[in-house]
Amino acid sequence: MTSDQRIGPIALSNIRARRVLDALLEGSGVTLNGPAPWDPQVYHPDFCSRVLRQGSLGLGEAYMDGWWECERLDDMTCRLLLHGLGERAHTPSERMMYRLQAGLINLQSKARAYIVGETHYDLGNDLFERMLDPTLCYSCGYWKTASTLHEAQLAKLELACRKLELRPGMRVLDIGCGWGSFAEHAARHHNVSVTGITISREQAELARKRCANLPVAIELKDYRELEGRFDRIVSIGMFEHVGHRNYRTYFETIRPLLAEDGLLLLHTIGSNRTEVSIDPWINRYIFPNGMLPSIKQIADASEGVLLMEDWQNFGADYDTTLMAWLHNVDTHWHEIANRYSERTRRMFRYYLSVCAGAFRARDLQLWQIVFSRRRPGRYDAPR
Known part of the structure; x- marks a missing residue:
């Protein structure tokens, strides 16, 4: 033997x-x-x-x-x-x-749209308030000249406003408004009115409180239910929940909502490869039914619907953003430890750390893309 x-x-x-x-x-x-x-x-x-x-x-x-x-x-x-x-x-x-499963079922249909809100974004505002900066931006900051997380998030918000060429009195639609970070910033600093939509009840409730004295309306709504006409449309960190079967629908839904001379800013994490796939751990514990688009998928879905004016990649900045969020979680967890399990703490540490490593390896990207309906003249995007 x-x-x-x-x-x-x-x-x-x-x-x-x-x-x-x-x-x-x-x-x-x-x-x-x-x-x-x-x-x-x-x-x-x-x-x-x-x-x-x-x-x-x-x-x-x-x-x-x-x-x-x-x-x-x-x-x-x-x-x-x-x-x-x-x-x-x-x-x-x-x-x-x-x-x-993705071939047989539209995992991101209207009926299923609220699953990610209930699973992740509704987990607890007290947790996200400690993880994020005071803007409550839950997306990549812009670290070109920033030295702190708060500076990076303010720079990202202002960069988006400048790319959209906001002017006082404009009507702006924020698809996937989160806790109202862009809506509050744009209304307060650029004197525009904003309609924000989210699929998270917790986000909507807090966003309404934060924007109570501003020309901002926050609605619990799926993007496919939208009506009206807007001078500018912004979508920050939401396209990752749209799904490959709905990319074309997304752009076709936006086109009639956008004024003839309007602009759309799409801020999304992107994949280096075109595939129908998602990390199974992320899918189960963080963003159920999420999917990262590729350059090809965005180009194919928007072709003939909207005109691409500018495409910027600052994915390396997400590494710094995620590590700042991780630092906040580690620093402030004791304040909420009696309301969340140790397993939840380890889940967030793993999620933030692994995603930071993925951006550091350039396995994931972060894109800001500006579209128009085909407005005349030259578009110069700020950096």
């Missing part, structure tokens, strides 16, 4: 799984139980088997369950993605099931 045969089938399976993971990690600079801050420290004997069986879903859930720890999850993620392990994190069965 060999030594492997004497230790039992479960232990043997774990040993083999460890050997496979070690081989996959070779050359990445990441070592299981290694000395570097980006090296994962494994505490549970079934960790390797779980990760090989369940891919990124198993890795994230194992972290939430306390099976492993890593001082710098962001650095670990960046190194793994640069090593090419991003594709290997999705199991074949997971990919097949998601594509089959």
